[in-house]
Amino acid sequence: MSGESDVKTLVIDEQEVSARSGQTILEVARENEIDIPTLCHLDGLSDVGACRLCLVEIKGSNKLLPACVTTVQEGMEISTGTERLRAHRRTILEMLFAERNHICSVCVSNGHCELQTLAQEQGLTHVRLPYRNPELRVDASHERFTIDHNRCILCTRCVRVCAEVEGAHIWDVMGRGIDSIIISDLNQPWGESACTRCGKCVQVCPTGALFDKSKIGSDHPKYPDFLPYLNLMREAK
Amino acid sequence: MTIEELEQIAKSVQQENAKYDYELNVCMDLACASQGADKLKDALVRAVEQSGKKVLVRRTGCMGPCSHGPLVRVDPEDTLYSKANAAHAEKIVAQLGSEPVAGLQCDLNEHFDSQVRVVLENAGHIDPEKIDDYISRDGYKALLLVLTEMTPNGVIHRITESGLRGRGGGGYPTGLKWGTVAKSHGDLKYVVCNGDEGDPGAFMDRSVMEGDPHRVIEGMAIAAYAVGASKGFIYVRAEYPVAVSRLTTAIREARRRGLLGNNICNTPFSFDVEIRLGAGAFVCGEETALIASIEGRRGTPKPRPPYPAMSGLWGKPTLINNVETYANIAPIVRNGGKWFFNMGSERSKGTKVFALTGKIANTGLVEVPMGIKLREIIERIGGGVPKGHTFKAVQTGGPSGGCIPAEMLDVGVSYDALLKMGSIMGSGGMIVMDDTSCMVNVAKFFIEFCMTESCGKCIPCRAGTAQMHTLLTRICSGTGTMDDLELLEQLCSTVKEASLCGLGQTAPNPVLSTLKYFRHEYIDHILNKRCPAGVCNMESQVEVMA
Numbered sequence: 089m090s091g092e093s094d095v096k097t098l099v100i101d102e103q104e105v106s107a108r109s110g111q112t113i114l115e116v117a118r119e120n121e122i123d124i125p126t127l128c129h130l131d132g133l134s135d136v137g138a139c140r141l142c143l144v145e146i147k148g149s150n151k152l153l154p155a156c157v158t159t160v161q162e163g164m165e166i167s168t169g170t171e172r173l174r175a176h177r178r179t180i181l182e183m184l185f186a187e188r189n190h191i192c193s194v195c196v197s198n199g200h201c202e203l204q205t206l207a208q209e210q211g212l213t214h215v216r217l218p219y220r221n222p223e224l225r226v227d228a229s230h231e232r233f234t235i236d237h238n239r240c241i242l243c244t245r246c247v248r249v250c251a252e253v254e255g256a257h258i259w260d261v262m263g264r265g266i267d268s269i270i271i272s273d274l275n276q277p278w279g280e281s282a283c284t285r286c287g288k289c290v291q292v293c294p295t296g297a298l299f300d301k302s303k304i305g306s307d308h309p310k311y312p313d314f315l316p317y318l319n320l321m322r323e324a325k
Numbered sequence: 326m327t328i329e330e331l332e333q334i335a336k337s338v339q340q341e342n343a344k345y346d347y348e349l350n351v352c353m354d355l356a357c358a359s360q361g362a363d364k365l366k367d368a369l370v371r372a373v374e375q376s377g378k379k380v381l382v383r384r385t386g387c388m389g390p391c392s393h394g395p396l397v398r399v400d401p402e403d404t405l406y407s408k409a410n411a412a413h414a415e416k417i418v419a420q421l422g423s424e425p426v427a428g429l430q431c432d433l434n435e436h437f438d439s440q441v442r443v444v445l446e447n448a449g450h451i452d453p454e455k456i457d458d459y460i461s462r463d464g465y466k467a468l469l470l471v472l473t474e475m476t477p478n479g480v481i482h483r484i485t486e487s488g489l490r491g492r493g494g495g496g497y498p499t500g501l502k503w504g505t506v507a508k509s510h511g512d513l514k515y516v517v518c519n520g521d522e523g524d525p526g527a528f529m530d531r532s533v534m535e536g537d538p539h540r541v542i543e544g545m546a547i548a549a550y551a552v553g554a555s556k557g558f559i560y561v562r563a564e565y566p567v568a569v570s571r572l573t574t575a576i577r578e579a580r581r582r583g584l585l586g587n588n589i590c591n592t593p594f595s596f597d598v599e600i601r602l603g604a605g606a607f608v609c610g611e612e613t614a615l616i617a618s619i620e621g622r623r624g625t626p627k628p629r630p631p632y633p634a635m636s637g638l639w640g641k642p643t644l645i646n647n648v649e650t651y652a653n654i655a656p657i658v659r660n661g662g663k664w665f666f667n668m669g670s671e672r673s674k675g676t677k678v679f680a681l682t683g684k685i686a687n688t689g690l691v692e693v694p695m696g697i698k699l700r701e702i703i704e705r706i707g708g709g710v711p712k713g714h715t716f717k718a719v720q721t722g723g724p725s726g727g728c729i730p731a732e733m734l735d736v737g738v739s740y741d742a743l744l745k746m747g748s749i750m751g752s753g754g755m756i757v758m759d760d761t762s763c764m765v766n767v768a769k770f771f772i773e774f775c776m777t778e779s780c781g782k783c784i785p786c787r788a789g790t791a792q793m794h795t796l797l798t799r800i801c802s803g804t805g806t807m808d809d810l811e812l813l814e815q816l817c818s819t820v821k822e823a824s825l826c827g828l829g830q831t832a833p834n835p836v837l838s839t840l841k842y843f844r845h846e847y848i849d850h851i852l853n854k855r856c857p858a859g860v861c862n863m864e865s866q867v868e869v870m871a
Contacts, residue, residue, distance in 0.1 A: 136627075136628075136782070137627075137628035137783075137825060138782045138783045138784070138825065139783070139784055140783055140784055140785055140823045140824070140825065143822075143823055152822055152823060154628055154825075157628045158628075172822075175815075175819075176818075176819045176822060176823045179785075179789075179815060179816065179819040180784050180785060180819065180823060183784055183785070183788035183789055183792060183819075184784060184788065186788070186792065187784075187787075187788045187791075216812055217792050217812065217816075218792070218795055218796075220791065220795075241784075242781065242784075242787070260623075261623065261781065263781070264606070264777070264778070264779065264780055264781050265776055265777055265778065265779035265780065265781045265786075265787055265790070265791070266776060266779070266781070266787055266788065266790075266791040267781070268780075268781030268787065
């Protein structure tokens, strides 16, 4: 071989960092404690690049690229927090808050919600966009869990964890555009689906859309950190 | 099949045609067919039988000026009859060889004179369901030439030399794309034809698939040889049943003639094509969504890279080109890259097919050299806006494009010039609007289209287009404020820059371009509660004090 190094060096927010070839910008940034906001990304699941919160600027390109799926290149100069990016992130969060019915005070995830935390971090104090207030279902047919579509942000973490980790593929997306909705099986009630009751989807849900019926009030922290460990142990066999 | 055999077929068709004194070519494309072209053809056949004249009545694909249909062209005189119906049949046949039927002949010389036909050269001249008709007009000659005399690299070189750019809208250099797929490693590669034409007001690809299906297949076979693929898919929307049936016939005929299948023309090259039907999702025209749809999954786009050229259908290197791009391949191979390169403008070569629709005299299909002025397309070829009204704007590129106002009509049509004006080439739809169109309402229409066609995967496109639609609805109903306008502009910026695929990234273009050129109409709606074109229904009309 030509002796090409497997290690790349690049600059993120004026900090020089090194990375293995094939790593994503997000991985390298987090290794170096540079924070890039994400919603659809979760360690241990495949990436879809859908929430667009992790967009970063790369010197020499006018296009914004999602850090979760863009792999590092030698000599890249990346900015993760320019005013242009922050403005887009705030607008995207606003779009999410206005899309369905996110009322923190009556949500089981109040205080543990990734959407809420992100809004605080990004300095989102109010929503300028008109609220859409759609009338959506709450499916409580499952004996242990409930899905409240009003709080769903369609990040598809539940879809991916069920298909990729649990291997059941109960969840999927139905409909298109603003009418997209998460369904279990072929749009049957969750309780009548082939659900294995593992509860992984509840743990990875960033908001209060999926929750455990046994939890009272807003005392419902979620623990998605088991995923990378589970994957590691599986690969180790 | 050899070149000699091909020439033999061509010769026998020509001999067969020479038996007739006249040809009556009846356009059976959708616009003509919907006005009774099939009855007209039957009546012509009957009239010919009764008259005893030696006349060939032929069904053909789209001739172009759809608004004048049903069309009949008499050859060799090249007389064109417009708005013909079954009642005219006897007269048309009776007048063969003497003066054309009075009142039926239409003079569209100006319409045809400025056009250059490459992609549409056979449309209106061959029966799309007869492979021999296609062969008689140099069909499959390019494929045989490539297979027997050229290396794959030589083919790619010729396409690169021609300067051909993707006709699906993006304008990516075709030769470069082919080269990338050819260089990608893989024992299995695919070529895909994108026939998921979904722009409102665009029907170029449909007409090519319906009027000259073999040309698309030949282009794909040449591409497959060049990149090293053995399998092809034509992705057509199910809303084009005629195109599907014509392509199915064409594939069957090509297989029968040994032009598709194993060891084509006794060479080691094998290639076959399958049709895949789209279920009407606009986003499936985006290449990664199209791949997902062919694989049988939900049609949603994926972030690129990896590009399909490296990892496409089932993870294999895949070449995706538009129908019109493939339709350009055979003539480029036959006539050489230089021939194509010499047509068109500096960075946009060759010709482009446009679908002219809207407030214009000659609606239909036109093919013009790149670099031609918009004014020439609209006023000379299109015959201008019908009397009593004035031209206001033309929308190119469908919902992903923008509108171009009257003062910019003297710009030559090219990928770069249109981009500079805030629009795009797109696949070739051209919607002409006159003073009866409200530009805010037009923007609202296109945003509504993008909103309903958004796949829902990424937030900016899914929620952003819906929010833009809400704000535009407010403005159109007279309840919008200047704050709404500011918010609308901010939304445009986020949707454009942050969306995942081309659909979202270009969705704000109609709003941005109307804001750029017709901002006063927005202001009129907001401040004066008035729609200058009188289109929008204002909820709260301002009372005009007498």
